[in-house]
Amino acid sequence: MRWLPIALGLSGVLCAAYSGFQSPKRTTIVITGDIAGYLSPCGCTTPMTGGIARQATLVHRLERSSDVVLLANGALSGALNAQEELKIMALSEMFGALRAAAINLSHDDARFGIGTLQTIQNLTDQKLICGSIEPLTAPAMRTSAQQGGLLIGGVASHPDGLARSLGSHPVAMEEAVHRLVNDATEGSLVPVLLLDGSESDASAIAVQFPALKLVIYRSYSDSPQKPIKVGRTLLVTPGPYGKSVVTLSFDGENFAEYQVVRLGPEYADDPQVGRFIGEYLRKVDKAGFIDRVARRPSAAFAGSRTCGLCHEKDFAIWKHSKHAVGLKSLEDQGHARDPDCVSCHVVGLDFVGGFRSRAKTPDLAAVGCESCHGPGAHHSQNPQTHVMPKVGMRKCLPCHAPDRSPKFDSLTYWTQILHR
Ligand code: HEC
Ligand code: HEC
Ligand code: HEC
Numbered sequence: 001m002r003w004l005p006i007a008l009g010l011s012g013v014l015c016a017a018y019s020g021f022q023s024p025k026r027t028t029i030v031i032t033g034d035i036a037g038y039l040s041p042c043g044c045t046t047p048m049t050g051g052i053a054r055q056a057t058l059v060h061r062l063e064r065s066s067d068v069v070l071l072a073n074g075a076l077s078g079a080l081n082a083q084e085e086l087k088i089m090a091l092s093e094m095f096g097a098l099r100a101a102a103i104n105l106s107h108d109d110a111r112f113g114i115g116t117l118q119t120i121q122n123l124t125d126q127k128l129i130c131g132s133i134e135p136l137t138a139p140a141m142r143t144s145a146q147q148g149g150l151l152i153g154g155v156a157s158h159p160d161g162l163a164r165s166l167g168s169h170p171v172a173m174e175e176a177v178h179r180l181v182n183d184a185t186e187g188s189l190v191p192v193l194l195l196d197g198s199e200s201d202a203s204a205i206a207v208q209f210p211a212l213k214l215v216i217y218r219s220y221s222d223s224p225q226k227p228i229k230v231g232r233t234l235l236v237t238p239g240p241y242g243k244s245v246v247t248l249s250f251d252g253e254n255f256a257e258y259q260v261v262r263l264g265p266e267y268a269d270d271p272q273v274g275r276f277i278g279e280y281l282r283k284v285d286k287a288g289f290i291d292r293v294a295r296r297p298s299a300a301f302a303g304s305r306t307c308g309l310c311h312e313k314d315f316a317i318w319k320h321s322k323h324a325v326g327l328k329s330l331e332d333q334g335h336a337r338d339p340d341c342v343s344c345h346v347v348g349l350d351f352v353g354g355f356r357s358r359a360k361t362p363d364l365a366a367v368g369c370e371s372c373h374g375p376g377a378h379h380s381q382n383p384q385t386h387v388m389p390k391v392g393m394r395k396c397l398p399c400h401a402p403d404r405s406p407k408f409d410s411l412t413y414w415t416q417i418l419h420r
């Protein structure tokens with residue numbers, strides 16, 4: 001086959017020529033934020049949406065065909081406590097691994113103080129930015145970051161609290177944005193604003209600074225299906241709890257192809273971020289947060305098996321319901337010692353006599369009889385003198401909360417659990 005080497009040689013030349021002419025990779029902007037401590041997709045909704053391991057998979061997929069600029073608009077944590085601090089660490093590891101372009105320091109994350117911010121800086125290659133306070137001596141924090149022809153600024157609409165948390169002085173929003181726009185013009189860059197502020201703050205800024213083509217704001221409502229435009233400025237929000245991200249294309253001048261990407265099960269978990277979450281859950285377990293939850297006094301619990309001794313039929317029906325596997329669902333996902341989850345999946349976590357662990361309180365290790373009927377040890381000992389109260393719909397609602405049980409419909413759910 002004399003022709004083969006020639007054919008191969010020719011195709012080699014063609015390939016080289018082709019790659020030489022290939023247009024530069026496109027740029028995709030990926031916008032996240034308002035994660036509020038939701039690292040994992042909550043199994044509570046079908047299909048399960050969100051989770052940072054899925055975000056990472058999306059970013060890696062986009063990286064195959066474009067240069068990704070990953071922007072995080074803060075609100076990594078959902079509250080100020082030691083468990084949330086561990087979440088900030090896991091998120092920072094992820095942002096470091098994904099080479100995020102910028103992470104805006106939001107007023108809620110700032111409450112964790114200098115030490116935590118320093119750790120974020122170390123884990124993310126100094127990508128935490130803030131233009132709303134006078135510079136700190138430590139940690140070093142830039143007011144903006146640069147990537148892919150963009151100058152990305154981080155600004156808070158109400159910088160006072162942020163400054164107070166860090167012992168610094170606030171810089172007014174207008175002043176901080178003015179500086180961003182000036183710096184961008186000088187550097188021939190396109191300014192993008194990560195705003196720790198609401199949609200109305202964002203639209204006021206867009207009116208005042210039409211040079212801004214993209215403003216990212218905070219909201220706990222889902223991202224609108226169509227982008228909001230104020231003049232020629234796009235206003236974008238990533239949507240809450242990491243359930244979705246927003247992507248845009250950028251051609252060097254303009255943003256287009258706005259898309260809200262819901263992170264459903266079609267996005268597999270990225271293994272590396274999966275390991276960060278696994279490590280986080282091991283730390284949660286080891287720290288023993290679950291052993292230290294605040295507990296109120298209450299009457300004594302009997303446990304579902306005791307109730308079943310006299311109410312056999314009710315027990316048999318309950319045993320085959322989803323409530324009976326409440327804790328097992330968490331065990332399957334590694335969340336069985338996670339205070340973020342357990343209270344709704346067992347009996348009486350927040351009561352002195354309630355669930356401790358499967359080993360110590362095996363008969364409270366599910367959504368049991370007493371999750372709905374209330375503590376019943378007295379009734380079990382003396383049913384005639386201690387009558388159990390009626391169960392009303394309001395017993396369901398603390399657990400079947402909208403973010404955990406979005407399909408909850410009182411009539412259908414109520415008839416499903418009846419056991420007489
Ligand atoms: C020693 C046996 C016994 C045990 C244990 C027991 N019950 Fe009862 N329970 C009774 C009897 C007897 C009645 C009244 C007759 C009936 O409705 O069957 C009753 C009634 C009830 C009622 C109806 C109250 C009403 O207003 O009619 C509920 C609800 C109930 N029990 C729940 C429970 C729960 C929850 C447990 C476990 C915490 C439990 N029981 C444990 C014997 C028992
Ligand atoms: C506010 C109460 C609450 C909290 C907190 C909560 N859950 Fe749930 N979870 C529920 C309810 C209610 C359901 C049932 C939802 C439905 O079917 O409508 C559920 C269902 C589930 C299921 C079963 C899904 C299925 O399809 O069978 C899993 C798994 C789960 N939750 C995991 C978690 C994890 C992990 C956490 C913590 C990160 C958590 N839950 C926190 C209330 C809660
Ligand atoms: C998801 C909540 C829930 C769970 C879990 C649950 N129940 Fe009930 N139970 C109810 C509701 C709602 C009713 C009907 C309303 C009422 O009469 O209080 C009821 C009714 C009853 C009644 C009859 C009361 C009557 O008025 O006739 C008994 C007895 C009872 N439950 C026992 C049990 C036992 C035993 C278990 C555990 C094996 C259990 N229940 C688990 C919610 C629950």
Ligand code: HEC
Pocket residue numbers: 322323325326327329330343344345346367371372391392393395396397399400412413414415416417
């Ligand atoms: C202590 C928290 C808690 C309470 C109280 C509670 N639930 Fe649930 N419920 C759950 C959890 C958790 C699940 C999911 C369990 C699993 O699959 O792991 C669930 C599942 C269910 C399901 C099954 C849904 C499915 O996908 O099949 C129904 C129906 C339901 N609950 C109805 C009710 C009703 C009605 C009430 C009030 C009378 C109630 N629940 C009270 C936590 C609770």
